[in-house]
Structures are given as C-alpha cells and as structure tokens.
Amino acid sequence: MKFETPATTNPIDQLKVVGKPTMRIDGSLKTTGTAPYAYERYDVASNQAYGYVVGAAIAKGRIKSINLAAAKAAPGVLAIVTAENAGKLGKGKFNTAKLLGGPEIQHYHQAVAVVVAETFEQARDAAQLVEIDYAREKGFFDLAGARELAKKPEKGKPDSAAGDFASGFSSAQVKLDETYTTPDHAHAMMEPHASIAVWDGDKLNLWTSNQMIDWGKGDLALTLGIDKENVRLISPFIGGGFGGKLFLRSDALLAALGARAAKRPVKVSLPRPLMFNNTTHRPATIQRIRIGANTDGKITAIAHESWSGDLPEGGPETAVNQTRLLYSGADRMTATRLAVLDLPEGNAMRAPGEAPGTMALEIAMDEMAEKLGLDPVEFRIRNDTQVDPEKPERPFSQRQLIECLRIGADRFGWRIRNSQPGKTRDGPWLVGMGVAAAFRDNLVMKSGARVRLDNRGVVTVETDMTDIGTGSYTIIAQTAAEMMGLPLHKVEVRLGDSAFPVSAGSGGQWGANSSTAGVYAACVKLREAVTQKLGFNSADAVFEDGEVRSGNRSASLAEAAGDGLVAEDLMEYGDLDKKYQQSTFGAHFVEVGVDASTAEIRVRRMLAVCAAGRILNPQTARSQVIGAMTMGVGAALMEELAVDKRLGFFVNHDLAGYEVPVHADIPHQEVVFLDETDPISSPMKAKGVGELGICGVGAAVANAIYNATGVRVRNYPITLDKLLERLPEASG
Amino acid sequence: MKSFTYERANSPTEAAAAAARIKGAKFIAGGTNLLDLMKLQIETPMHLIDVNSLALDKIEATPEGGLRIGALVRNTDLAADERVRRDYGLLSRALLAGASGQLRNKATTAGNLLQRTRCPYFYDTNQPCNKRQPGSGCSAIGGFSRQHAVIGSSEACIATHPSDMAIAMRALDALVETVRPDGTTRNIPVAEFHSLPGDTPHIETTLTPGELITAVTLPKPIGGKHIYRKVRDRASYAFALVSVGAIVQPDGTGRVAVGGVAHKPWRSEAAESDLPKGAKAVTEQLLAGARPTSDNAFKVTLVERTLGAVLDEARS
Numbered sequence A: 001m002k003f004e005t006p007a008t009t010n011p012i013d014q015l016k017v018v019g020k021p022t023m024r025i026d027g028s029l030k031t032t033g034t035a036p037y038a039y040e041r042y043d044v045a046s047n048q049a050y051g052y053v054v055g056a057a058i059a060k061g062r063i064k065s066i067n068l069a070a071a072k073a074a075p076g077v078l079a080i081v082t083a084e085n086a087g088k089l090g091k092g093k094f095n096t097a098k099l100l101g102g103p104e105i106q107h108y109h110q111a112v113a114v115v116v117a118e119t120f121e122q123a124r125d126a127a128q129l130v131e132i133d134y135a136r137e138k139g140f141f142d143l144a145g146a147r148e149l150a151k152k153p154e155k156g157k158p159d160s161a162a163g164d165f166a167s168g169f170s171s172a173q174v175k176l177d178e179t180y181t182t183p184d185h186a187h188a189m190m191e192p193h194a195s196i197a198v199w200d201g202d203k204l205n206l207w208t209s210n211q212m213i214d215w216g217k218g219d220l221a222l223t224l225g226i227d228k229e230n231v232r233l234i235s236p237f238i239g240g241g242f243g244g245k246l247f248l249r250s251d252a253l254l255a256a257l258g259a260r261a262a263k264r265p266v267k268v269s270l271p272r273p274l275m276f277n278n279t280t281h282r283p284a285t286i287q288r289i290r291i292g293a294n295t296d297g298k299i300t301a302i303a304h305e306s307w308s309g310d311l312p313e314g315g316p317e318t319a320v321n322q323t324r325l326l327y328s329g330a331d332r333m334t335a336t337r338l339a340v341l342d343l344p345e346g347n348a349m350r351a352p353g354e355a356p357g358t359m360a361l362e363i364a365m366d367e368m369a370e371k372l373g374l375d376p377v378e379f380r381i382r383n384d385t386q387v388d389p390e391k392p393e394r395p396f397s398q399r400q401l402i403e404c405l406r407i408g409a410d411r412f413g414w415r416i417r418n419s420q421p422g423k424t425r426d427g428p429w430l431v432g433m434g435v436a437a438a439f440r441d442n443l444v445m446k447s448g449a450r451v452r453l454d455n456r457g458v459v460t461v462e463t464d465m466t467d468i469g470t471g472s473y474t475i476i477a478q479t480a481a482e483m484m485g486l487p488l489h490k491v492e493v494r495l496g497d498s499a500f501p502v503s504a505g506s507g508g509q510w511g512a513n514s515s516t517a518g519v520y521a522a523c524v525k526l527r528e529a530v531t532q533k534l535g536f537n538s539a540d541a542v543f544e545d546g547e548v549r550s551g552n553r554s555a556s557l558a559e560a561a562g563d564g565l566v567a568e569d570l571m572e573y574g575d576l577d578k579k580y581q582q583s584t585f586g587a588h589f590v591e592v593g594v595d596a597s598t599a600e601i602r603v604r605r606m607l608a609v610c611a612a613g614r615i616l617n618p619q620t621a622r623s624q625v626i627g628a629m630t631m632g633v634g635a636a637l638m639e640e641l642a643v644d645k646r647l648g649f650f651v652n653h654d655l656a657g658y659e660v661p662v663h664a665d666i667p668h669q670e671v672v673f674l675d676e677t678d679p680i681s682s683p684m685k686a687k688g689v690g691e692l693g694i695c696g697v698g699a700a701v702a703n704a705i706y707n708a709t710g711v712r713v714r715n716y717p718i719t720l721d722k723l724l725e726r727l728p729e730a731s732g
Numbered sequence B: 001m002k003s004f005t006y007e008r009a010n011s012p013t014e015a016a017a018a019a020a021r022i023k024g025a026k027f028i029a030g031g032t033n034l035l036d037l038m039k040l041q042i043e044t045p046m047h048l049i050d051v052n053s054l055a056l057d058k059i060e061a062t063p064e065g066g067l068r069i070g071a072l073v074r075n076t077d078l079a080a081d082e083r084v085r086r087d088y089g090l091l092s093r094a095l096l097a098g099a100s101g102q103l104r105n106k107a108t109t110a111g112n113l114l115q116r117t118r119c120p121y122f123y124d125t126n127q128p129c130n131k132r133q134p135g136s137g138c139s140a141i142g143g144f145s146r147q148h149a150v151i152g153s154s155e156a157c158i159a160t161h162p163s164d165m166a167i168a169m170r171a172l173d174a175l176v177e178t179v180r181p182d183g184t185t186r187n188i189p190v191a192e193f194h195s196l197p198g199d200t201p202h203i204e205t206t207l208t209p210g211e212l213i214t215a216v217t218l219p220k221p222i223g224g225k226h227i228y229r230k231v232r233d234r235a236s237y238a239f240a241l242v243s244v245g246a247i248v249q250p251d252g253t254g255r256v257a258v259g260g261v262a263h264k265p266w267r268s269e270a271a272e273s274d275l276p277k278g279a280k281a282v283t284e285q286l287l288a289g290a291r292p293t294s295d296n297a298f299k300v301t302l303v304e305r306t307l308g309a310v311l312d313e314a315r316s
C-alpha cells in the first residue's frame, strides 16, 4: 500500500482499542523474568560455548604481533579468532570502523580477538593471556583542538541558508553570539550487546539484541561475505538500545566467527567496561549560535554552526537541524563541520542531532529572551512559524508548539517564576524554573507485516519490527485488534525475526507510526480476504466484536478463517513529507534546586507537554517520555564520556564512572499529550514521541539552574564545579 | 578471573596463619569489592580465605563505655544499630550515604575499611598504574582526575580512598583491632591505619602480611551534633566528590574529617581547633599544601563550602 494523500477516515479512527491506555501485553514476561533475552537463550541450541572479546589496548596504531600460545593452552579453550585467521571479512554498510580490528587499530577497545571456551570464566581468563604487541601511532582525540581542521561533510545536507544572515545579524537591534558544548554520551542501556550464533551448514542463525533486524542481517552477511538469505536474525526482546543497537556490532560478528571456528554454538556478550569504547556513542559537539532580534522580540536573523568529530569516513552529529525549522526569522544559516578524531565511532543516540542541538539552541533562546526583557515562553511564542522558514511554501503538517508552551506554563505554575535570577530561596536551596521547546522530526519508513487469521478467530501479526522496551508489541496488537474488530487478547504479535516481513525497525522515533502503518496495510488486505471469502461486499463490511457484518449478513472471524487466511503487505510513502514538514513538538518545564553552599543541583519537578500526532497508547507513550526526560536530566547534569586526550579513549568506561540518573534524581514527572491527529503522517495519524521527549530537556534544566543561581553555564554537563566559584559567598 | 583455591577459616588466628603461610592468599568477607577486582584481574589472589564463618559479627559494649564492632558486622546492621544511631550518629549517617541497600547488606566493617580506590585507570588493566602494577607509572596524573586527591598525594599516585564509613571512624578515633599470624593482637588507631601513597601506592595500610582485622572499637561517646555531608553529582549511589564528617559541640568546638580529598580520611587536630572560627579558618589549615589538578581544584572550595553548610546545620 502506498500512502500518497492525506489519510481520511479509516477503521483506526474508531479508537476502540487504539488510543486507549493499555498495559504492555509483554509486561508479565518482563516482570516474571521470562522474556527471553539473547544471552539467555539456552533453549535454542545445546552445547553452547562462550566467547570473550579482547579489546585493543591502544587508540590508534598497529598490531605488531599476537602471541596466542598461552591463551590456546589455557583450560577449556576451543578456538581463538583474530583478523589474522578469520578469513576475508567485509565491512557493514552501517559501520565506520571494522568490528574485528587488526593489524590496523582504529580505536580503543576495538575488538582484536575473541576467545572461545567451554565456560565463560575460562574464556575470560584466557582472553587475558592473549599477548599483543602494539605500535602506537599519534591520533587526534580533542575536538576543540581539531575544530580548525574540520571540513564540510560530503554527504547529507550539512549547510543551509535563506535570506542574508550576515547583513540581517549586523543590523539586528539585539544580538546574541555564544558557543555551547555538549560532551560525548554513552547509550548505557541495561542489556549489553549479546548474541548467540549457530551455524547450520552455510546458514547462520543469530539470536541477538538488535533494533534494526534487516540492517543487521544485511551487514552481517556483507561482513562475513555470505549470501544475505543465509542469515537469520532473531531478536524478540531487547533490553534497551537508544540507538546503540541500530547496527551490527562486534558481539554478533564475533559470535558468528567464533562459532565457525569452534564448530559449536557460541555466545558473546560485551562486558560492560568494553561497551563504552567498543561500540558507538553520541559525539561531542561545539555549537556556535547567533541570534539577532528587534526590540519587539521578533527574530530577524539566526545562525547555528556545529562541529563534531568522527573516525575517517564517519559522519557528523547533525546538531543544527532543529534550528532550520523551529523559529521564524528571514535571514538564516546553518553549517555542520566534521573533524577527524580517532576516538571510538560516533553514531546515532536517541534523537541524534536534535538532542544536543536543542541543548544549545534552547539555552540561546533563554539568553535572548532575557536580553530582550521578554518572558522565555512569550519569546518562543512570538517566533513561532507555521511554515518551514527556509522554504515558506512548505507548511508544517501540524504544529502546536504554542499550545504546548501555553498549556505547560499554566499547568506548571510558570507565572510564579521570578524572572530575576538567584532570588528564590527555599531553605538551603536556590530555586529556579526553566523552559525549553522540544522539537524532533517525524520520519516515516517503509514497513511490512504479515497477518494470519486462524479458526480460533485469533489474528497473529508477524513483522521483523523490534520492541526495545518501547511497547511495540502492544501498539501493534492494538492496531490489528482495531482493524479486525477484535479484543486485544485475540491478537498475537511476533516480532524481531528476519523470517518475518521487513519493517521500519526501531530508531529515529519512526518505529511506532511506521510499523503500525505496515500492520494497518496488511490488515486492510486481510479484511479484503475475509470479505472475499465470505462473499461479502467489502465496501460496507463492518468488523466488530469478532464478527464481520455486511448488510444483513454476518459471520464470525473464526468461521471466516476456515483453514486460515494470510495477508501480507507493506506501507510505503509518497512525497507528502516533501510537501509538508512533519515534526513533533513539545515544551519542557523544569524546577531545580541548587544548594547555596555546595552547588549540588537537584531537579524538583518536571513537566512535558507534547504534540505528536495521535497517541496510540497513552500509557506506553508516557513511559517513553518520562524515560526520555530522565535521560535529558542525565545529559544536563552528569553524563559525559571523559576523554583522555593523551591516550585517546573514554576513561569512565563503566556505570560507576559514567553516571546516569538514579531514582533519587527524578522526583516528580508529569506528561501531557495534546489531542492531535496528523493525517499527513500515515493512516495511523500518529508520529513519534520517544525522542521528542529528550529534546530540550537539558536546556530546560540549564535554564532553571540559571534562574536559580544567575550563573549561566554553556558547557554540559552542568556539574557543581562549574557553578561553585560563581555562587554568592556561603556562610559558615 | 584467575583460578584460585578456597577455604573457610575456623578461627581468626588460623585464618591469619593461613594467610601468611599460603602464597597469594587473601581474605574474603562480603566480596563486594574483591570479587569485582578479581573479575577484572586487578586482584589475582591464588587462595581465598573466607572469613564469613568466624564469629566476628557482634556489636558489644566495651568496659570503657564504647562499642566493639566485629569485623564482619554488615554495613546495614551497623548503621541500624540502636547504640550506633544514638551515640555515634556520624557513623550511621556515613554508612547510609554509601553504596546501595543491597551492597550494604553484604559489605562488612573490615572490608569497607579495606576497599580499594575508584581511580578509573586503576580499573583499566591496559593502562599504567603504580597502585596496580608498581613502577608502571600513574595514568591519572595529566589525565582525567576529577575524582582524585588534592592533598597528601605523591608523584606516584593521586588516588583517593573512597570509603564513607572510614571518614566517620576517623572522626570518632576508632581503633582497628587485629590478630597476626603468630596469634598476637594489636589495636591500630584508625589515624595510622591507612597510608599515604608516597612511592608505594600499592601499600595502602599498616597491616602486616596475614594480619586479620577482628574488630573496630569506638571509644566512649563524646556527644555533640553528628553530621555527615556527602557531596556528589547525582543524588545517590555515587562516590563522594568530597564528604565532610563532623561532630560539633554546643560550644562550637568539635572534630572534622574529610573524604574524597586524599588517600586516607583527612583530618587535622590542629585545624579542628579553629572550628569556632568557622569553615574558612579550618579549611585553610586542613588543606594547607593542597596540590589539586586542574580537574579537581574545585574540591578545595567545595570542602570549605560544605564544611560551612555543616557548621550552619550544627548551629541551627
């Protein structure tokens, strides 16, 4: 099915199941510990051996020699795979660095060997016995230092412009020109990368933890140099990914290579200390923002430039994207520059681009509002635009940013905020409130599904879509139930298997809308098959309460199924996303307390108001948003991969060193979804929320800290040491 | 992890004797620190002597009016003990500021004193570290050193001792009671228990080979307000950037020990005598000669401001 014109009324609009707050259908599996995660799939093959990954001990250089003698002689060792003995390997389309390094080393903890042994402990012990002699080479590890060498990336759309920024800015009455930095971030999801590989002749079955089954399948085949059809990926449950599992990673490749060498099923999980440097991360940015406005509070000129680094052939963090679309202003420009850094590979993490981009832009907006003497809510409202400011002929499909801001301000009690910073006190706490707009593009992706109706009247959905903790199982079941007129428990959902139709996968917050649209398409076909089989007129057939009715005829779906009916389809998209700008919007409000003596920063309460199309399941959507808000607090206050600029690696490579918020950091969160449908996005009229939720949070926290203390920090994370010297004298 | 042999000790003296006799032997108590280090091969004992079955898990009153805390008393139990909460509130608060509920259930009094640094380079066996591998160099100097020591450090090591409990023990003038392989016992004032790194950062205490901690003794309670203030980036489950443990008497005199700044709990009886003059006066003396790195220079200010807040609280 191709979606080329805006959606009209369709069965989803009944909202009998879709749109209702619904508990996860896989929830009890999770809470009882019976959801099968990749590393625990003892059931899928007997005789599983364990692989342990050896990570490179240097950041850049070459392996001069490897001595495997001691490791090979260690108890229980079955095989050791290195680049030397692995055979010819390709490189995945989505990988920048090789997943098995050697002799060239491209980054710290790049995998250089996998040791396979009978037990995990034996493999780990033997891995320590692999002796590698390295020749170090000089690398670039410091973004600030490499900034001058940064180039315009060849791919994508690094730059944009409209009007004449230089002259617009120079003639503006009020100006801001500031630079902001965001550090490297780790996904730090709970479940590490893990895979079990089982070869069956030249066919490979891989139980893994991967957000994008088809990408992983393709890249595994490409890397191994085998036919894509000979690879099957199975990933029904994923313990978080945040973008860290979008791509094939070393666990999968090394499990496959280890299993081939050991002639046994082999499982590999990345140990936590390896994850931070072995896998991908969100790259650090330096962002310069200039805003010019007139005293009436209207932006006349806006520019956003961003610098980030990556390995050769890597990509930039697209931190300027939201600035092309978020606020009006005739004279504008954006530019993205990329430096070569020899740190581990940068890549997508939750809301790539917009998450760090809004962290900077939305502080700049706060600063500008203050310069103009305007309330920051009002300043944003004054600069709203209903069209793409770079291409005014393109309207937004839906844009309720003003509503988000107004409703949020009202619910949060914004009017009691003292616009004078540093003036509100609650015992030892300096208290402040901050606001930021949230913005994230809505992407639509081709997505397929197969639906089967059986003689119990049960519909089973099969798609390679993944559930990374987001609630995909549930919204897909809701979609099929709505389409087929069934209660939720009459739908079964099977996900994450490359034997199923290729879906949109989970990434870029496109998963919910795109994958359910694919299920919608398949269900439309199944409805036709049902009516055709029954000889009903499909045009007026009603699917309701497990029955199909047409005129005065009716039949149960179970009857209609007979020996079973199967339908498969995929949803594809025309050019509506070219004619219209599709984005999601929100407003974050945060109250913080800053200890007047120690400068410890604690969030006191948070509110997000989101306008993101139809909310398919308010309960799982809320979970997405509060999780994203939590992650945004982490980015604001503590998350930073500390770069050792001499040695070239992320030093704090475990969860003791890389701090993310704990429960005590997140006292009170509220989420409001505006009632919205977006017929431009898909027949579901939905969009994404999982990434919208993180965009702007960091800046709202930063702005609240400023309001509390009068200290403006432009370098994340905002840790107490950045405030301490600038706070008023303490007593004692 | 290296293969190791294992035994359960039957008596403290036997345990100490076995530890001295068997090459590469180490005691294991709660295991919350040692096992992590063994998995990463930072510690590679060849023999483990499990001390958990020794009857060292009691908290008893001493004839001097203090408390004798068995080496195996769990952090949770120690923090919850009625006498500790009443008379040594500082200790209870310091314990509860550390780790998490699950860890405190396992962690023991002796193990807590002997936990090792959280320097990230110490944890990465690819990197030089004098503490892990004597003579290999110190990666933290010139590297990422936000958590590290600002005082008492050396050219060989700038690590901190991460224990919260030890700060309270230092302020309370606790004694570490031990038994040696020859069966003799001694009491080591906690002030002398932990060492500064000097040229030998791998030597962290004044314990001799095989010496087993049997108890920690607290002298008679001294009254006063007991305050433990731990400052960190997140609200819980993190090691201190700095921590201040203080006992303040109604007349403004008292004691202060500081954590997160040195290789051992940091206290200066001379600096303390300035407590009635306020935080600035005390900190100037306490941290005189501090040599912070550019990453952690803020700790000096932070100690002063935190102590200020503690004194405010004590007066209120």
Ligand SMILES: Cc1cc2nc3c(=O)[nH]c(=O)nc-3n(C[C@H](O)[C@H](O)[C@H](O)COP(=O)(O)OP(=O)(O)OC[C@H]3O[C@@H](n4cnc5c(N)ncnc54)[C@H](O)[C@@H]3O)c2cc1C
Binding pocket: A656, B026, B027, B028, B029, B030, B031, B032, B033, B034, B035, B036, B051, B071, B097, B098, B099, B100, B103, B106, B107, B108, B109, B110, B111, B112, B113, B114, B115, B162, B163, B164, B165, B211, B212, B213, B214, B237, B238, B239, B240
């Ligand atoms: C995630 C995490 C967070 C933490 N956070 C904090 C924190 O915020 N604050 C804090 O203070 N601590 C913290 N800790 C450390 C924790 O307090 C220690 O791990 C614990 O106290 C160690 O006690 P244990 O009994 O488990 O020691 P073990 O691991 O069993 O032993 C530690 C050392 O002591 C030796 N030992 C044990 N008993 C004796 C004895 N009787 N005589 C001689 N030697 C002995 C062992 O040989 C070993 O060298 C944290 C730990 C973890 C894992």
Ligand code: SF4
Binding pocket: B117, B119, B120, B121, B122, B128, B129, B130, B131, B132, B137, B138, B139, B140, B141, B156, B157, B158, B159, B201
């Ligand atoms: S500070 Fe100490 S523990 Fe850290 S690297 Fe240097 S020597 Fe090792």
